[in-house]
Amino acid sequence: MKMSQLFTKTKKSAPADAETANAKFLQQAGFVYQEMAGVYSWLPLGLRVLRKVETIIRQEMNAIGGQELFLTALQSKENWLTTQRWDDVDVLFKLQSQTGKEYALGPTAEEVITPLVQSFTHSYKDLPLAVYQIQTKFRDELRAKSGVLRGREFLMKDMYSFHTDRQNFLEFYEKAKEAYLRIYERCGVSAKVTESSGGSFSKNPSHEFQIETAAGEDDLILCRNCTFAQNTEIATKQSGEPCPDCGKELAASKGIEVGNIFDLSSRFTDAFGFTVTGEEGEKKTIYMGCYGIGVSRLVGSIVEASHDERGMIWPKSIAPAHVHITTLNAKDKESQDRIMQASEEVQEKLISNGIEVLWDERSNSIGEKLADADLIGIPLRIIVSEKTLKEGSVEWKARTETESHLVKFEDVLEQVQSFVAE
RNA sequence: CGGGCUAUAGCGCAGUUGGUAGCGCGCAUCGUUCGGGACGAUGAGGCCGUGAGUUCGAGUCUCACUAGCCCGACCA
Numbered sequence: 446m447k448m449s450q451l452f453t454k455t456k457k458s459a460p461a462d463a464e465t466a467n468a469k470f471l472q473q474a475g476f477v478y479q480e481m482a483g484v485y486s487w488l489p490l491g492l493r494v495l496r497k498v499e500t501i502i503r504q505e506m507n508a509i510g511g512q513e514l515f516l517t518a519l520q521s522k523e524n525w526l527t528t529q530r531w532d533d534v535d536v537l538f539k540l541q542s543q544t545g546k547e548y549a550l551g552p553t554a555e556e557v558i559t560p561l562v563q564s565f566t567h568s569y570k571d572l573p574l575a576v577y578q579i580q581t582k583f584r585d586e587l588r589a590k591s592g593v594l595r596g597r598e599f600l601m602k603d604m605y606s607f608h609t610d611r612q613n614f615l616e617f618y619e620k621a622k623e624a625y626l627r628i629y630e631r632c633g634v635s636a637k638v639t640e641s642s643g644g645s646f647s648k649n650p651s652h653e654f655q656i657e658t659a660a661g662e663d664d665l666i667l668c669r670n671c672t673f674a675q676n677t678e679i680a681t682k683q684s685g686e687p688c689p690d691c692g693k694e695l696a697a698s699k700g701i702e703v704g705n706i707f708d709l710s711s712r713f714t715d716a717f718g719f720t721v722t723g724e725e726g727e728k729k730t731i732y733m734g735c736y737g738i739g740v741s742r743l744v745g746s747i748v749e750a751s752h753d754e755r756g757m758i759w760p761k762s763i764a765p766a767h768v769h770i771t772t773l774n775a776k777d778k779e780s781q782d783r784i785m786q787a788s789e790e791v792q793e794k795l796i797s798n799g800i801e802v803l804w805d806e807r808s809n810s811i812g813e814k815l816a817d818a819d820l821i822g823i824p825l826r827i828i829v830s831e832k833t834l835k836e837g838s839v840e841w842k843a844r845t846e847t848e849s850h851l852v853k854f855e856d857v858l859e860q861v862q863s864f865v866a867e
Numbered sequence: 868c869g870g871g872c873u874a875u876a877g878c879g880c881a882g883u884u885g886g887u888a889g890c891g892c893g894c895a896u897c898g899u900u901c902g903g904g905a906c907g908a909u910g911a912g913g914c915c916g917u918g919a920g921u922u923c924g925a926g927u928c929u930c931a932c933u934a935g936c937c938c939g940a941c942c943a
Contacts, residue, residue, distance in 0.1 A: 457892060457904060458879055462936040482935060534943040552943070587868060587941055595942085662942090681885050812903035819903090830902075840902095 446489075446766065448805040448817075451475075453488045455817050464661045467745035468592025474756065474820045476765075483589020483596040485741070490821065493765040494598065494744055499579050500761065501631045502602050502738060505624040509617070511577045511604055516557045518581060520549040524556035528716045536584040536599075539634045543756075549582040555713045555735065558605045563719040569729055571721065573617060577604030579740060591660050593745035595702060606737040607714070609721065614732045618650060619704065621736045625654055625704050633760020634750050636703060637667055637674035642724045649708035655700030658749040665700045668693055674700075690825065703743045710734040757822030758844050766801040767865050769823035771814050773830035780831050786855070788829040791839060794858050800865065819844070824862055827857070 452476030460479075460615035463469040471477045476491030487495055503513065517537040522539075523644065525531040531539075531549070538550035551557065568570065582601045589597050604621070622638065629636035634656050641651035645712070655665060655674060667674035668688035675682055682689065684697035714720070723729040744763075745852040751758045761767065773789040775781040785806065792802050803823055805814050818826050828849075839857055842849035843864075852860055 454893090455904095456878060460936095461879065462873080464937075468936095479935090485888060529917095530943065536942065584942075588937095588939090590937080776901075810903090810905060812905075815903050817904085828902085832902080 446803050448803060449807050451489060453665045455820055465591045467594060467748040469746055470752060470757045471592060477593060483586060484598045485593055485596065490765045494763050495740065497763040498632055498740055498743055502628055506577050506604060509620045511575045513578065514576055515578050515580060516554050518551045520551045520557055522547045522549060524560065525549050528556055528713060536586060538583045538585045552582055552584045554603055559713045559717050559719060562607055563717055567721055569721050573606060573608045573613055575604055575606040577602060593741050594660060599742060600740040602738040602740055606734040607734045609729045611732060614734055618734055621706050622652060625626050629654065629753045632747060632763055634747050637672055638705035639674045639676045640679060641705060649710060651707035653702045655748045656703050656744060656750055657698050657700050660701055660749045661699040661701035663700045663702060666695050667698055668695055701746045703746050704738040709735050731841050756820030759824060761821045761824045761865060764824050766803040766823050767825060767859060768795060768800060768802050769818045770802055770804045770825045771818055771826060771828045772806050773811055773828060774808060775831050784829055784831060784834055788835055791829065791857055795861060798858060798862055806812050
């Protein structure tokens with residue numbers, strides 16, 4: 446990908462009203478474009494990140510047996526009346542056709558998936574079943590805020606599981622919890638599991654996945670030494686107390702919820718009269734679990750968790766590219782041609798070996814190009830210039846490092862491959 | 868939804884006691900530069916958020932509305 450061909454441009458300054466890091470940098474670097482409060486378009490660089498996160502999520506959902514599908518965002522009012530949520534869910538966007546017929550714009554998909562699965566599932570032998578989708582969701586939030594962290598339209602992965610017995614549900618629930626932790630780890634962030642405030646006083650399990658960040662909305666008591674964390678809404682521990690798991694001192698902090706899993710029991714299957722025939726010919730109640738990840742929110746949270754004053758610092762697994770090649774300008778046309786040619790050779794060698802490259806071959810001034818590389822935050826920056834060419838080398842600097850060093854042309858591919866694989 | 872702040876060129880902003888629109892960046896053309904957003908010259912670009920009102924005259928004063936951001940409440 447050549448920088449000169451990228452239709453988006455970085456901006457010298459972030460939007461004046463952006464306060465959180467994700468709002469600032471995602472817009473300044475041209476990863477997203479704000480259409481309205483809480484509504485963002487995803488642009489080429491941002492979309493690459495979003496797609497990589499989606500891929501990781503797909504892999505982990507498939508690994509626990511999830512089947513991917515894609516549901517409608519436009520939902521029938523009738524189904525929402527059936528579950529008695531039409532008037533109760535205040536974030537529900539309602540819209541009207543030209544004939545006055547009313548619809549819901551999906552904030553979640555129980556009303557769609559339950560009757561859908563019902564139409565295919567008649568025997569206990571058809572269960573358990575887990576289906577998921579990655580789809581745009583709509584919520585009429587009274588206050589959208591913090592860039593892509595809380596939007597009115599956002600991308601979400603939602604999975605629903607169906608079981609004829611509780612034990613089987615609980616086992617799947619645990620598998621989903623582990624899959625979630627793998628997803629966050631693979632995305633380069635560490636998430637902590639907390640019990641949800643809603644689930645704590647009932648028997649139904651319910652958990653949230655929190656990334657620690659000042660931009661978060663939830664108050665947490667957590668241990669920075671181990672995985673222990675509690676939402677202060679239901680916390681039994683306080684900051685300063687020893688961690689019940691490891692004994693280290695607990696701290697008060699903020700977190701952003703990047704996922705939740707919960708037990709729906711038979712709340713929705715009952716509403717739709719969804720049962721299956723059991724071994725004895727009896728009607729069996731169906732238990733549901735629901736498992737959500739805000740995909741666009743997760744991307745924003747990763748920016749919150751990983752940036753410095755110059756820009757974003759993408760984890761390798763989800764960066765818009767593996768390598769950012771910056772070709773500097775030379776004194777004369779002849780050396781410029783040589784540098785461009787050398788850069789192109791490096792680029793082609795990397796690309797043909799499956800390495801993703803963003804090549805800044807623009808004639809812009811050095812300072813601008815280096816600032817852009819920092820802002821965009823690709824994990825590895827390679828500079829090709831007259832100086833490095835003289836040494837038969839490129840300059841190598843990881844986004845997380847302050848010092849650079851030279852790497853010989855013939856060693857670049859191998860070193861990039863091991864850098865990416867790390 | 869309550870409270871606060873804001874709205875002037877693509878972006879960031881200035882605009883005095885009310886007198887008819889400016890700066891920086893970016894953009895276009897040319898030239899000089901080239902290891903941290905370099906410089907010079909020329910040029911294009913405005914319904915001053917929208918609508919009413921006060922006034923001889925409104926970017927400026929008044930009111931209403933709309934939009935964005937922040938705090939709070941809310942977040943099935």
